[in-house]
Amino acid sequence: MSSTAKARGGRVGLAVFLAIAVFPASGGLLYALLYSLGGVGLLSRGWTLQAWIRVLTGSEFWRSLLFSSTVAAEVVLISVALGLSLALSLGERLQRTLGTLLHVPLTVPNVVAAFLTFQLLAGAGLMSRVAVRVGAIPDTARFPSLVQEPWGIGIVLAHVLLATPFLVLLFAALARSERVSAFVELASTLGANHTQTLRRVVLPLLLRQALPSLVLLFIAILGSYDIPLLLGVQSPQMLSVLVVRKNGIYDLAQKPEAYSVAILYSVFTLLLLLRVIPLQGRRREAS
């Protein structure tokens, strides 16, 4: 295939691929690495590991990484639980109007989801007003802080709002393509009860097939910016917000640190990607 590929794929494909996919991203990452090591940049005074030492020995990066990973893991877990329950309980109804309806939340961009979550969960937001009206709290000041607080509750909720419809549709499509109902019937004929069928047949089948998409979802949330920018706090910050803040502030000495964090984030993400690509290849071959 390789000689055929060379002949057919052509130089145009290669040129386009290198010019748009490879060079800009690799060049940007290389520049960031060089800047973080003092090799380039306005304040460059020669090669140094100072920025890296500051980032790796300080607590800010680690807290940010932990916070971002926790938020991403929470979103994936909650959305998977909701997505699976809804996809399995709704079954073939998702192929009709309900399925089309479920595409509606996918038209909501991150920035709008963040705005709506803020309007809903902020101190004087709709939820706090309803809570006062139903007598759950005496006044809106007593409403627990759900946005712009250090646990990232609002960030998680906004992401769950966006990810769940996508996962319901994904699991429903996988259940059809993997013929889950036939396996469920077979398991039941062989004497398995509902819990056994769910635990040993349905969940392994669906989760194994959905794994590449779930890892990509984790990566997307790990690097999300719009939602944490509005719903997050100064500390801890999601990684993207931290990088942009460190790169943008007036203290130029912070720039190498911003690039160090960017490189660390990229390495972490690309290592995850290395795990996803073989999984996707296997899925494609299987299908």
Add this chain to the structure above:
Amino acid sequence: MKRAERHRAPATTLVALFAVLPIVYLALLSVTRTGAPPRVLPAEWRLDAWRFLLSGRGEMLRSLWVSLALSAAVALSSAPLGFVAARYVAFHRHRRLLLFFAYMPFVLSPVILGTCMLFFYIRAGLSGSLAGVFLAQTVFTFGFSIVFFLSFWNREKLDLEDLVATLGGTRPQFYRLVLLPISRDALRTGMFQIFLLSWFQYGLTILIGEGGVRTLPVLVYAHVAEANPLFAAAAGMLLVLPPLALLAMTRRPPLGSL
């Protein structure tokens, strides 16, 4: 699956509400003023934001045009380029390695990758300009474009090409008479999804555009920052309406799987 049957009615209601309520709430926020707490229902109807938009005053209408032009340009460039590059990747013997590079701009956070590349945009005099944002978004969506079109390029397409050659057809004839008709649907869907990726993009636009390129997402955030929920919601509705309209027309998913 009797248990599933029992849960079906509440689950259906839950999904229907979950799907529709955010849009209804956004629409309400764009035409009402919230009273002082603990008032739950809107204090008054306000059509200021929509009047502003229709009269052409303010920057909402301009942002709409900027967003439309930018996203259309990104879709029109990124989709065909990704289509061509996907062919190269699909049949390459180091497909997985190339796929890794294709995924790179797509999976790395757009703002983090944008931060790393900002220097080049500044040096090229492209930061703060629409052209710069267009270029940055094209790089970002190109990876998605390759991944999207990869499944299109399979053994069947190669066999078709061979068949045309065997029957005496030339390469341009293959492209014009065979490839274009069979790829039209895929190209249209890919283009629309790339349009949406660009349409929704905030971080990269604000970073490379330095706040000067006022697309709708940038405007939504600006109105939120100045505590103007009425205008933020109206700009948000403008962002949501085109994909909603397309969904209503085609009944197809507006976004591709990750």
